[in-house]
Amino acid sequence: xxxxxxxxxxxxxxxxxxxxxxxxxxxxxxxxxxxxxxxxxxxxxxxxxxxxxxxxxxxxxxxxxxxxxxxxxxxxxxxxxxxxxxxxxxxxxxxxxxxxxxxxxxxxxxxxxxxxxxxxxxxxxxxxxxxxxxxxxxxxxxxxxxxxxxxxxxxxxxxxxxxxxxxxxxxxxxxxxxxxxxxxxxxxxxxxxxxxxxxxxxxxxxxxxxxxxxxxxxxxxxxxxxxxxxxxxxxxxxxxxxxxxxxxxxxxxxxxxxxxxxxxxxxxxxxxxxxxxxxxxxxxxxxxxxxxxxxxxxxxxxxxxxxxxxxxxxxxxxxxxxxxxxxxxxxxxxxxxxxxxxxxxxxxxxxxxxxxxxxxxxxxxxxxxxxxxxxxxxxxxxxxxxxxxxxxxxxxxxxxxxxxxxxxxxxxxxxxxxxxxxxxxxxxxxxxxxxxxxxxxxxxxxxxxxxxxxxxxxxxxxxxxxxxxxxxxxxxxxxxxxxxxxxxxxxxxxxxxxxxxxxxxxxxxxxxxxxxx
Ligand code: GLN
Numbered sequence: 001x002x003x004x005x006x007x008x009x010x011x012x013x014x015x016x017x018x019x020x021x022x023x024x025x026x027x028x029x030x031x032x033x034x035x036x037x038x039x040x041x042x043x044x045x046x047x048x049x050x051x052x053x054x055x056x057x058x059x060x061x062x063x064x065x066x067x068x069x070x071x072x073x074x075x076x077x078x079x080x081x082x083x084x085x086x087x088x089x090x091x092x093x094x095x096x097x098x099x100x101x102x103x104x105x106x107x108x109x110x111x112x113x114x115x116x117x118x119x120x121x122x123x124x125x126x127x128x129x130x131x132x133x134x135x136x137x138x139x140x141x142x143x144x145x146x147x148x149x150x151x152x153x154x155x156x157x158x159x160x161x162x163x164x165x166x167x168x169x170x171x172x173x174x175x176x177x178x179x180x181x182x183x184x185x186x187x188x189x190x191x192x193x194x195x196x197x198x199x200x201x202x203x204x205x206x207x208x209x210x211x212x213x214x215x216x217x218x219x220x221x222x223x224x225x226x227x228x229x230x231x232x233x234x235x236x237x238x239x240x241x242x243x244x245x246x247x248x249x250x251x252x253x254x255x256x257x258x259x260x261x262x263x264x265x266x267x268x269x270x271x272x273x274x275x276x277x278x279x280x281x282x283x284x285x286x287x288x289x290x291x292x293x294x295x296x297x298x299x300x301x302x303x304x305x306x307x308x309x310x311x312x313x314x315x316x317x318x319x320x321x322x323x324x325x326x327x328x329x330x331x332x333x334x335x336x337x338x339x340x341x342x343x344x345x346x347x348x349x350x351x352x353x354x355x356x357x358x359x360x361x362x363x364x365x366x367x368x369x370x371x372x373x374x375x376x377x378x379x380x381x382x383x384x385x386x387x388x389x390x391x392x393x394x395x396x397x398x399x400x401x402x403x404x405x406x407x408x409x410x411x412x413x414x415x416x417x418x419x420x421x422x423x424x425x426x427x428x429x430x431x432x433x434x435x436x437x438x439x440x441x442x443x444x445x446x447x448x449x450x451x452x453x454x455x456x457x458x459x460x461x462x463x464x465x466x467x468x469x470x471x472x473x474x475x476x477x478x479x480x481x482x483x484x485x486x487x488x489x490x491x492x493x494x495x496x497x498x499x500x501x502x503x504x505x506x507x508x509x510x511x512x513x514x515x516x517x
Pocket of ligand 1: 135136137138181183184185213331448
């Protein structure tokens with residue numbers, strides 16, 4: 001297969017590509033050749049990758065081809081190239097978290113559990129993707145390494161913090177990638193790049209080997225171009241893991257396992273019998289700061305779901321208005337503790353004493369290492385979190401935030417007595433221009449007003465493409481459900497996809513003829 005043929009599989013699904021490889025219609029190595037050809041032709045403009053992992057990818061692809069030639073049955077998604085966010089550990093390759101703290105030479109000695117699973121499924125890992133430093137941000141502008149562009153408009157951000165993973169799938173460099181989501185970092189960039197992104201139920205996917213940001217909120221999840229592909233990738237990732245005490249036993253998570261198989265058994269063209277609630281506080285007149293085009297696409301989506309047979313009602317979740325405030329106590333508090341380990345001794349950067357008039361002093365080494373290694377947003381979070389946890393302030397801030405968290409859980413649980421899923425726009429705005437929010441942290445934090453409550457409650461949610469604004473930028477629809485309701489959310493997504501054409505739309509960068517690049 002030459003590079004020109006590669007455009008063919010950008011337009012197909014990961015599952016279809018897997019079946020072609022498994023049936024011998026094309027080899028995994030030729031698919032990988034074509035993938036790297038496209039990737040390299042577009043990467044100069046897009047800048048989604050912190051590093052490429054070609055040796056590992058080719059080794060995996062060759063293993064797939066020999067398994068096919070021996071007539072072996074391949075595991076789910078074998079042969080399909082995938083990218084991973086650069087806060088996931090992969091043996092023998094750098095983990096940078098897009099931070100100067102780690103980019104100065106840290107190489108991972110072990111695999112994150114999700115990477116072991118990708119390897120067990122013989123999926124070639126093509127490279128590691130850019131992010132906001134330590135996953136803190138909503139635009140990927142906080143990366144200390146490079147500036148990832150939105151595939152729909154290279155003058156705009158891809159969203160964040162998993163901006164590289166969203167952009168690479170949006171641009172069809174690859175059809176699948178992994179991100180992490182603490183307050184919206186999979187769903188918001190998925191919305192801004194026009195792809196599908198899932199934040200699974202807390203405990204469905206092992207966090208072992210994910211560099212910790214806020215451990216009670218962090219989950220790893222898939223990016224894909226269709227709901228069926230996302231379901232298949234989630235199947236590869238899910239399951240209990242002895243290395244993560246918060247990963248749930250299969251008896252508890254069973255509803256969210258084997259999704260791709262279960263999805264096949266559900267009707268694809270009707271949502272009859274399903275009850276969908278519109279979140280009152282994140283739609284209509286109560287939704288503050290949502291762009292009119294976003295609201296219009298959301299209202300059209302509600303009508304599409306209605307026409308597919310779903311029953312629509314309005315549900316109030318009053319505490320969503322406190323979500324962002326509570327998150328910016330809980331997440332920085334956990335981050336301040338998790339990031340204490342970057343001390344110049346154990347990982348990456350160390351700023352050494354350099355002159356005779358500044359004698360060696362351990363505390364000064366800690367301080368200078370952290371001052372040089374962390375960017376300003378990370379420092380802001382560490383200071384916020386340290387303050388919120390300090391004696392005398394704990395009850396006023398951390399205690400109160402935990403109460404909001406409990407209220408949110410209670411309000412969502414009450415909603416599930418009336419509806420099977422809740423919907424709202426994923427992000428109040430479409431992709432914004434570089435620099436337009438980076439000087440105002442509160443504006444940036446508000447990008448996650450609709451996604452944060454989900455992490456605080458531990459429930460699953462996903463974003464699917466649901467329209468375009470007047471500038472042609474993609475808009476995302478967020479679906480949320482009770483714990484372990486991933487199947488219902490995917491069923492609704494697949495029916496929505498089949499009834500609309502938003503998921504199939506390609507950005508200019510993916511339409512560029514590869515051969516001429
Ligand atoms: N944008 C949010 C933050 O900056 C969420 C980030 C994430 O989910 N990792 O914290």
